[in-house]
Structure formats: C-alpha cells, structure tokens
Amino acid sequence: MKLWEIAHSRTGDKGNISNISLIAYDEKDYKLLAEKVTPERVKEHFKGIVKGEVVRYELPQLKAMNFVMYDALGGGVTRSLSVDMHGKGLSSYLLNMDI
Amino acid sequence: MKTIRIGSGAGYAGDRLEPALELIEKGNIQYISFECLAERTIAIGQQAKLKDPTKGYNGLLEHRMTKAIPLAAKKGVKIITNMGSANPEAAAKVCVDIAKKAGLDGLKIACVLGDDLLPQIDKFMDTEVWETKRPLKELDGEIVSANAYMGVEGIIKALEGGADIVITGRVSDPAIFMAPLIYEFGWAMDDWDKLGKGTNIGHLLECGAQVTGGYYAEPTKKDVPGVGHVGFPIIEVNEAGEYFVTKVPEAGGMVTVDTCTEQMIYEIHDPSKYLTPDVVADFSKVTFTQIEKDKVKVEGATGHPKTDTFKCSVGYKDCFIGDGEISYGGPGCVARGKLALDIVKERLELVAPNAFDELKFDIIGCNSIYWNPDFKYNEPSEVRVRVAGRAKTKAVADLVANEVEALYTNGPAGGCGAVKRTREIVSVASILVDRNLVTPTVKFFEV
Numbered sequence: 001m002k003l004w005e006i007a008h009s010r011t012g013d014k015g016n017i018s019n020i021s022l023i024a025y026d027e028k029d030y031k032l033l034a035e036k037v038t039p040e041r042v043k044e045h046f047k048g049i050v051k052g053e054v055v056r057y058e059l060p061q062l063k064a065m066n067f068v069m070y071d072a073l074g075g076g077v078t079r080s081l082s083v084d085m086h087g088k089g090l091s092s093y094l095l096n097m098d099i
Numbered sequence: 100m101k102t103i104r105i106g107s108g109a110g111y112a113g114d115r116l117e118p119a120l121e122l123i124e125k126g127n128i129q130y131i132s133f134e135c136l137a138e139r140t141i142a143i144g145q146q147a148k149l150k151d152p153t154k155g156y157n158g159l160l161e162h163r164m165t166k167a168i169p170l171a172a173k174k175g176v177k178i179i180t181n182m183g184s185a186n187p188e189a190a191a192k193v194c195v196d197i198a199k200k201a202g203l204d205g206l207k208i209a210c211v212l213g214d215d216l217l218p219q220i221d222k223f224m225d226t227e228v229w230e231t232k233r234p235l236k237e238l239d240g241e242i243v244s245a246n247a248y249m250g251v252e253g254i255i256k257a258l259e260g261g262a263d264i265v266i267t268g269r270v271s272d273p274a275i276f277m278a279p280l281i282y283e284f285g286w287a288m289d290d291w292d293k294l295g296k297g298t299n300i301g302h303l304l305e306c307g308a309q310v311t312g313g314y315y316a317e318p319t320k321k322d323v324p325g326v327g328h329v330g331f332p333i334i335e336v337n338e339a340g341e342y343f344v345t346k347v348p349e350a351g352g353m354v355t356v357d358t359c360t361e362q363m364i365y366e367i368h369d370p371s372k373y374l375t376p377d378v379v380a381d382f383s384k385v386t387f388t389q390i391e392k393d394k395v396k397v398e399g400a401t402g403h404p405k406t407d408t409f410k411c412s413v414g415y416k417d418c419f420i421g422d423g424e425i426s427y428g429g430p431g432c433v434a435r436g437k438l439a440l441d442i443v444k445e446r447l448e449l450v451a452p453n454a455f456d457e458l459k460f461d462i463i464g465c466n467s468i469y470w471n472p473d474f475k476y477n478e479p480s481e482v483r484v485r486v487a488g489r490a491k492t493k494a495v496a497d498l499v500a501n502e503v504e505a506l507y508t509n510g511p512a513g514g515c516g517a518v519k520r521t522r523e524i525v526s527v528a529s530i531l532v533d534r535n536l537v538t539p540t541v542k543f544f545e546v
Contacts, residue, residue, distance in 0.1 A: 019366065023357065076527075
C-alpha cells in the first residue's frame, strides 16, 4: 500500500530546509504512520535529494506528523537548480512511499 | 462580547485579487491583510528602488489598491499590507494618489519604516550567517539589501494614529494579522499565550486560500467544491481569545479540520517553537473542531517569551543560472533524452571545463522533481530534457542553454521545442541582529 491511500501531505520551505506534513485521513491509521514512517525511512526515501538529517515532530491530536529535512533544497530556494526550487512537489513523493 | 473578523487579501506577491474584493464586499470583516513579501522579493525591490527612488514596492500594488481602496472605504474595512516591500513610503504615496483619484477624503494612510538595515550593514560584518556558518563579510557577492523582520509594534502605532491603510516593508508575516487584534483587544505585549494565539491566527491566514481548499485538491481523495472560485479565509476572533476559521458562504472551497491542519504545519519546523519577532509561539497542542459547515474552531495555541534578536535577511548578488530544455517524443524517447544529456555534458566539459559551480541533468517526465537514483519510473510517451547550471558569470551560464538549443542540429533525432534562458540570482543570507538596533517608525499621509 502507498501512503497516498491513507494520508495527505503538504510541503513548505525555508532556505535550504524543507518540511513535509503527513496527515492521516482516518484517526485509526495514525499509529501505523507513526510506526512505519520513521525519520530514517524518510531519509532513505529522499536519497540523493535530502543531504542532511530528517527530524520528525509528532502531533497526535491532529493525526499528523511534521518531517523537517535539512540540506534538502539543492542549496536553497534561490540557487537550487531543480525545476521545483521550493521542493513543493516533495509531498507527493512522500505519499509514493510503500508501507 | 466584542468580535473582530479579519480576512486574508493575498497569500503571496502575485496572488489573485477577486477573492480579496469578495471578502471586503461580503465578508463582514473589519480588517483585511495582504501578505505579499517572500524572502528575497525585497532584495529585488531594493534594486528597483536604486534605479528609480519612486519604485521598489510590490508590482501589483496599483492593480490591487485601485479596486480595494474605494471598496474598503465604502465598507469601513482597514487594509494592512507588506506590499511596501523595499519602499513603503513610495507605496503609501501611490495609495494616496489612488484614493484622491477615486474621490475619497478623510482617509489616513500610514507607512511603517525601520526594517531597512542596509545603511548600517557595516555593523554586522562579523555576524555569523546561518546558511554558511561564516561571518557576513565573507559572503561571496555584493550585498544589495538587508531587512529585519520587525514585529507588530509599528503597525500598532499606525493604527493608534488612526490609519485606515497601513503599508509596511519587512515585518513577520503573522504580524500583519496579529497587530490589529492586539490593537482592538488591548492584549498585553507580554501576554505570551495571547500572542501565541495571534501568531497562530496569522499563520493560518498568511497563505490566503491555502486554508480554504486551495493547494489541497486531490481528485477522489480530497475533492474541493468550487475550487475554481475558491475564496480567501476569514478568522473571527472574540475578546476571550477564541477564534474560528471560516469563509464567505458563496465563495468556493471549504474550511475543514484537514485544510486547517495542512496549513498549520506548512512552513513550520518544531511546532512547539515557532519563532517570531513578537513571541515564540507554541502550536504543538493545537486542535481543530468543525463546529458547522466551513467553520472550524481552533484551540490550544500558546506562547513563550520572545527572543532578544530579530532575523535579518541580507540579499546579495549570488550567481547566474542558465537552463535550457528540449523535448523528445515517441518510441525510444527516454533513450534519446538520455543521449542528449550525455552530449551536453561532454560539450560543456569541452567548452567550459570546471567553470560551473553545479550542473543538473533532468529528464522531465521521469526524474526532474524526484531524482532519487533508485526511483523506478515508467517509459512515458514523451519527455522534456533539461540542463541547468550555476556559474559566477552570465557568459558561462549562457553556455548551458546554448548547448541545449544546439541539440537541434547536433543532437539525437527528433528534438523539438527548445527554450533557453539565463537568470541573475539574488540570494538571501540570514543573520540575527540585536532587536534594540531596529526601531520602527511611522509616517502618516492624509487624503
């Protein structure tokens, strides 16, 4: 199953740091997300893209998590060579993760 | 109980105007705030101001205000905006002219100054830059702007002085929404929980439609009704500090627990420490409750004492980025695309060895947004090849796009639709400055 089936997501940017929310549609799936979508797993998923560490913050009352990914935007929004300088599309790629 | 309804008039510099006008007209609001200033926009504005001292404000100021000012005056709605960018005073004068032309009188327009630290930039040359961990003086490129993120203070002064329209340069995004609440309800500037709530309100509003169903739709999973005419948000706040996110009933979009959740987590790091000039806001215990259709109650935001420093964004002439694109279609298009990339790589090594800081080779349709080397993609029916390169000079950056375009006659079969461009990049470096070195001042103009 892909994360896309049970969760939604939005990406934000600050300099060279990307943050991605992961929000369960259904409260009952939050536990599964918390168990499966570890910072290590996210770092591996974004191999080649995210060069720094990945930190996870949990917001269980919102059935949500926030992944903060350092050194993740090709040097920063202004100087990134990516088509997607802000990394806004990274949220959809997170939802492509198989769990 | 006293209640204030505040609307969001824009979520970014180029945002749509119609939903803002709809809010002024039908939103039963007392304030509308337009957030239009991204991190490096002000650096670009500063360059425009150097060329022409009457410019340097948001390019859509006239377009927006020509319609918004007369309507807001009619409905008794006050306007607050950071559209002043690098030149809030010039922007205020533009608003004065617009108001006069519209035949209005009795309006007070204020600009908030003091964020521009370029005249005293020499004081900060030994200050460490966040991004590089090196002193500012070692920054590789000419400094063109330096603006501190100020808090609510200047905007409150403007409102206390009777301003109907307040134009700022760099202030924190939430400040343009929180300032009128502090002014209206008389919240103390050290009531950290109230300021945490005000910051949460600002954060939910500052991206316009992103909390009302914009940037949200996922067909079949997250359908948004009427997203084509999505409305901008309103937050209704009462004296007790209770607040509700909502929208104009006839506007498209929706306000749900999930639209609010997506927006609250947008662009925050540690939810318990959201740093602003006015407070360290804590969103970690926030809850959302749907109390009726398109109306969500927000609870649980708190705050902690503010820090001693302001963040200051320093804009500098960083580099040039050149990029070129060309398409390949039909059977074998991915193989031809990969060959095209290999050809450009070889030619750039030949014509400009080691001249690029970095190069990126993409096959759009396969790996341009997601370039994890392990990512498995399917063969699409067409691809777009893209090469981008960063260099210190324009002449070198130009080579990238030229080599992509030259694939027409010198590359694989069937290349089509080539485009090329080179951009000068003004980047932003962040430093922390002592808040005592930044003093907001307010100038008033009367119509």
